[in-house]
Amino acid sequence: MGKSWKETRLRLYDRFYEPTFTTEQNLENRPPGIDREHWRWFLDYRAEAETKEKCRKNAVNRSKQQYIHIGGSKSFARQMEEEVFGKEKPGRVCSVGFGPALSQLFGPNSHVPNNRVQLEETQRKLLELQEELEGEKLKRKAMEDEAST
Known part of the structure; x- marks a missing residue:
């Protein structure tokens, strides 16, 4: 205020x-x-x-002033003490919420989508991004050629 x-x-x-x-x-x-x-x-x-x-x-x-301090009037030690999340519950990831468990986030298959629809969607998005990247590369090459001439 x-x-x-x-x-x-x-x-x-x-x-x-x-x-x-x-x-x-x-x-x-x-x-x-x-x-x-x-x-x-x-x-x-x-x-x-x-x-x-x-x-x-x-x-x-x-x-x-070289660094901006936005933590208010509390000392760093006091902030760290107040921001501790508490004892971690077994099978859950701290500060991520109630939903995911450790095995879902960091398990051996955590990077692989769970079903075929997700896998197909991920592959489709990857192809779109690769095509977009190729288009950008062509545009950049054309601009460089134009600038050099």
């Missing part, structure tokens, strides 16, 4: 504040539904030297 509020304030400021306008013009150019005195307070806050310095420092710090 805090992130949404911050983004809303930034969006309103970017959309309705015009740096070339006077204070009065900016007050008249306020967003619909925002009280004139609230908008004045917000513009005054944004114009303070302390606020501008804070924005400048934050921009510098963000530019130094």
Whole structure:
């Protein structure tokens, strides 16, 4: 919710504040539904030297950031502890759901379809993809020939 509020304030400021306008013009150019005195307070806050310095420092710090951390305020250790799936049940694969068992996913015939219809469908799809690949190769060869001439 805090992130949404911050983004809303930034969006309103970017959309309705015009740096070339006077204070009065900016007050008249306020967003619909925002009280004139609230908008004045917000513009005054944004114009303070302390606020501008804070924005400048934050921009510098963000530019130094090499990795994006999206895990929130929890430490990695705490996240790992909370994300453990629990003791694995015999015959089932953890985090895959109630349906498949280990033998269905990783058994000796796990890569082979169970029935003839699935096998035929898989072979048909394979042939389609091979034909599509050949077509793409021909197109690429034609483009390379055209570019070389």
